[in-house]
Amino acid sequence: MNKENYQSANRNNKNKKRSERAVLGRQKATVQMKLALKEIDKINQSKKKARKIGSTGIHSYNQMRHATSASRNFIAFVHDRYGINQMQSFTINHYAAYIDDMQKRALSDGHIRNVETALSQLQKGFNARQARLRYRQVVFIPKKRLVAYKAPQVQNRSYTDEEYEQILKNATEGARGGIELMREMGLRVREAANVRVEQFTKKGDSYFLEVKRGEGAGITKGGRFRYIPVSERFTQRLEQMLQGKDGKDPLIKMTSDSLRSAVRDACKKVGVKQNGRGTHGFRHRYARERADQLMTDLEWKMMKRVLENMSGGKLANYSIFTDADQKVFADMKKKMDLIHSEIGHGKNRYHLAMVYLKEDNEDART
Numbered sequence: 001m002n003k004e005n006y007q008s009a010n011r012n013n014k015n016k017k018r019s020e021r022a023v024l025g026r027q028k029a030t031v032q033m034k035l036a037l038k039e040i041d042k043i044n045q046s047k048k049k050a051r052k053i054g055s056t057g058i059h060s061y062n063q064m065r066h067a068t069s070a071s072r073n074f075i076a077f078v079h080d081r082y083g084i085n086q087m088q089s090f091t092i093n094h095y096a097a098y099i100d101d102m103q104k105r106a107l108s109d110g111h112i113r114n115v116e117t118a119l120s121q122l123q124k125g126f127n128a129r130q131a132r133l134r135y136r137q138v139v140f141i142p143k144k145r146l147v148a149y150k151a152p153q154v155q156n157r158s159y160t161d162e163e164y165e166q167i168l169k170n171a172t173e174g175a176r177g178g179i180e181l182m183r184e185m186g187l188r189v190r191e192a193a194n195v196r197v198e199q200f201t202k203k204g205d206s207y208f209l210e211v212k213r214g215e216g217a218g219i220t221k222g223g224r225f226r227y228i229p230v231s232e233r234f235t236q237r238l239e240q241m242l243q244g245k246d247g248k249d250p251l252i253k254m255t256s257d258s259l260r261s262a263v264r265d266a267c268k269k270v271g272v273k274q275n276g277r278g279t280h281g282f283r284h285r286y287a288r289e290r291a292d293q294l295m296t297d298l299e300w301k302m303m304k305r306v307l308e309n310m311s312g313g314k315l316a317n318y319s320i321f322t323d324a325d326q327k328v329f330a331d332m333k334k335k336m337d338l339i340h341s342e343i344g345h346g347k348n349r350y351h352l353a354m355v356y357l358k359e360d361n362e363d364a365r366t
Contacts, residue, residue: 029075032087036125037067039132044217058121060222070118074098087126090140095119099146112147157277157355158284159183166270167263175262177241177252182282184234185209186290186343189279191226193256194219198247200238206230207238221344228342283343287356290339299332306332307354316350 027035040057042050043064050056058064078094079085102112123141130137159167168179181192196219199211207230216223230238241251254262260279267274274281295303302325309318320329336357337347345352 027086029079029085029087029090030072032126033068033071033075033122036087036122036129037064037071038125039129040121040125044214044223046213047222057125061218062221063121066114067118067121070115071122074115074119074122077101087140088135088138090138092140092142095140095142096146103147109147113145116141116145116147156284156288157275157281158288159272159277159281161285163272164282164285166272167266170269171262171266174252174254175259175266178254178259179263179282180234180237181251182279183285184231184237185228186283186286188221188283188344189259190256191220191344193250193252193254193259195251196247197242197245197249197251200230200242200251206232207235224344226342226344284356287339287343290342291335291357294335294338295332298328299335302328302332303336303353303357306350307357310350310354 037058041064042055042057042059043061045059047056047059050059058067074095075087077098078090081097082094084090084094099112099116102115120141123139127137164179164183168176168183171179178189178192181187181195182189187195195209195211199209199215199219201208201210209226209228209230211220211224211226213225214223216225220226245251252259263279264274266272277284291300291303302320305320306316306329309316317326317329320326333348336350336353339356340346340349340352343356
């Protein structure tokens with residue numbers, strides 16, 4: 001670029017910023033919200049790489065939908081109660097009043113914490129845009145959450161094999177394939193509805209589901225990489241499901257909402273109480289079965305020690321000192337990480353093991 005072109009481009013950039021700054025003072029909060037979230041839109045970009053350069057944002061469509069919905073509700077609350085319709089006038093007092101209002105409406109702590117996460121993204125995006133346009137930073141979200149984290153109540157949320165068979169038998173024909181994918185491969189309901197034929201590959205006599213990096217958008221959570229072995233038990237059924245379909249075809253022809261409804265209807269039909277398990281109960285069954293398949297008795301005992309540590313607010317490896325214990329701990333952790341990877345989570349997620357693997361009855365493996 002020659003000097004004249006460089007100066008022209010620089011002038012255009014400055015003029016664009018002046019124009020954006022002039023408009024900013026007149027924009028309504030709903031418009032500012034859309035621009036703020038757009039500022040940190042990182043969908044289809046690697047979250048891991050973004051962390052390394054300190055440039056994280058919103059990395060999934062689901063996260064964007066939730067941030068947009070939570071932000072709209074917050075903006076409407078501030079406008080209705082205080083008559084304020086520009087985000088540069090928002091304060092921590094407005095935010096605290098909104099959290100208090102949700103608590104008075106008896107919304108769960110978990111839901112409110114999710115709203116707090118979404119609104120922190122709104123502030124982050126708004127201030128990123130403010131910084132780019134050389135405006136002052138606006139703080140309406142405190143650094144510390146107003147709703148404290150509470151360790152999840154341990155509950156075995158997996159369906160029993162008998163319940164699974166009953167649900168499968170009484171579900172509609174179109175839903176059965178999705179239910180089997182959730183149970184046999186640990187897929188989320190949206191993943192089961194959207195996974196494509198081409199993402200199943202055969203190596204020797206075995207099949208694998210492989211969602212490659214950069215190809216998971218709209219399928220896996222956050223578009224993440226996924227690699228799951230297909231069990232010998234499920235191989236023949238999978239081959240039936242693959243027959244006659246093109247590579248780009250979804251493996252099942254049903255939306256995630258329709259699949260949820262089909263599971264709910266089948267449960268009602270046979271008298272299986274979901275008790276908050278929903279479609280996730282199939283993933284829980286998969287995770288527990290994989291732990292039984294992969295872990296030795298010593299590793300299961302170590303897992304129990306680790307989860308007892310976590311329940312008591314201690315570090316996962318608390319009181320694990322001897323060389324023998326540390327080796328069992330390391331082997332157990334590798335298998336725990338593998339299971340979490342198969343169900344679409346990262347490493348070192350001990351709090352997830354509390355949810356997926358901790359037993360809540362006396363009949364647990366010891």
